[in-house]
Amino acid sequence: MPEIKTILVTGQGGQLGQSLQVLVKQNPQYQFTFTGRKQLDLSCSEKIAAYFAQHKFDLIINCAAYTAVDKAEEQQQLADAINHLAVKQLAEMAKKNNSILIHISTDYIFDGTNHKPYTEDNAINPQNIYGSTKLKGEQAIQAIACDAIIIRTSWVYSEYGHNFVKTMLKLGKERPELAVIFDQIGAPTYATDLASSILALVDTLNHSQQTGVSVYHYSNEGVCSWYDFAKAIFEYTNIACNVLPIETKDYPTPAKRPHYSVLNKAKIKQKYSLNIPYWKDSLQACLDKLQ
Numbered sequence: 001m002p003e004i005k006t007i008l009v010t011g012q013g014g015q016l017g018q019s020l021q022v023l024v025k026q027n028p029q030y031q032f033t034f035t036g037r038k039q040l041d042l043s044c045s046e047k048i049a050a051y052f053a054q055h056k057f058d059l060i061i062n063c064a065a066y067t068a069v070d071k072a073e074e075q076q077q078l079a080d081a082i083n084h085l086a087v088k089q090l091a092e093m094a095k096k097n098n099s100i101l102i103h104i105s106t107d108y109i110f111d112g113t114n115h116k117p118y119t120e121d122n123a124i125n126p127q128n129i130y131g132s133t134k135l136k137g138e139q140a141i142q143a144i145a146c147d148a149i150i151i152r153t154s155w156v157y158s159e160y161g162h163n164f165v166k167t168m169l170k171l172g173k174e175r176p177e178l179a180v181i182f183d184q185i186g187a188p189t190y191a192t193d194l195a196s197s198i199l200a201l202v203d204t205l206n207h208s209q210q211t212g213v214s215v216y217h218y219s220n221e222g223v224c225s226w227y228d229f230a231k232a233i234f235e236y237t238n239i240a241c242n243v244l245p246i247e248t249k250d251y252p253t254p255a256k257r258p259h260y261s262v263l264n265k266a267k268i269k270q271k272y273s274l275n276i277p278y279w280k281d282s283l284q285a286c287l288d289k290l291q
């Protein structure tokens with residue numbers, strides 16, 4: 001396998017894309033190219049083809065996605081173009097150019113009926129459009145069978161963009177009381193931790209071989225509900241906002257979400273010798289940066 005030198009990262013303006021941009025400064029051995037929709041619009045197959053006619057990379061990290069879970073119920077075609085068709089095309093480019101593809105997927109490909117953390121080979125059954133378009137993206141990679149790593153993650157937050165932590169900080173300062181769902185159980189993922197683990201994977205790929213498609217699960221360690229997550233955010237920031245636990249049925253959203261989507265990370269930890277931080281420790285690190 002040729003040494004990895006050139007790396008394309010899509011979704012430069014997103015949470016994971018921005019977190020990677022900060023960390024790559026410590027990795028001068030690689031030549032990174034970051035793209036946003038201006039340079040590489042993933043909703044347009046002609047533009048993707050034109051871009052790859054001009055550019056070739058040893059590795060592609062696809063951090064771009066259509067991530068507006070509720071809006072996707074109405075914008076099905078756009079979500080499919082970005083989360084499925086573009087991913088298929090990236091896999092085709094990777095196969096043609098002999099590149100490795102690292103693609104990020106989601107816990108929302110599961111239906112949430114498990115009572116113990118999901119392993120990579122558990123049955124998939126997405127409950128919303130976002131989840132089904134992300135699953136089709138995964139399936140396209142499997143069908144094309146380029147050398148690829150699919151990392152499913154959950155509840156991503158960071159200092160950047162829109163996410164649950166930033167929404168809670170804003171609302172918690174404005175309101176004396178907030179109702180937050182306690183019957184959806186998952187695990188938060190600090191984008192910096194995921195970015196750092198992806199870079200560790202890239203280093204390992206230089207010494208080992210990636211043949212075919214491998215699927216891994218990644219989040220921070222531990223388990224919580226959105227209610228517990230909100231409580232921890234207010235505790236660390238000393239925001240005096242009372243959090244009321246409510247059920248999903250009392251907070252209707254256009255997209256159905258799984259009640260339980262904790263991911264089992266044993267496979268990625270073992271394969272890549274990763275030490276994954278506990279979710280509360282990473283939350284503290286993110287809140288320290290935000291304050």
Ligand SMILES: NC(=O)c1ccc[n+]([C@@H]2O[C@H](COP(=O)([O-])OP(=O)(O)OC[C@H]3O[C@@H](n4cnc5c(N)ncnc54)[C@H](OP(=O)(O)O)[C@@H]3O)[C@@H](O)[C@H]2O)c1
Pocket residue numbers: 011012013014015016017036037038040041042043044062063064065066067082104105106107134153154155156157161
């Ligand atoms: N956020 C979560 O809770 C969560 C949970 C599970 C899995 N994931 C997965 O984790 C990955 C990273 O998520 P994230 O939270 O970093 O997402 P994010 O913050 O929403 O960023 C997504 C990025 O995709 C870009 N994008 C959207 N449409 C595009 C297009 N047509 N062409 C090119 N770029 C386009 C966006 O560009 P603009 O900045 O221009 O909009 C943005 O930079 C995604 O694969 C996502 O599905 C996320």
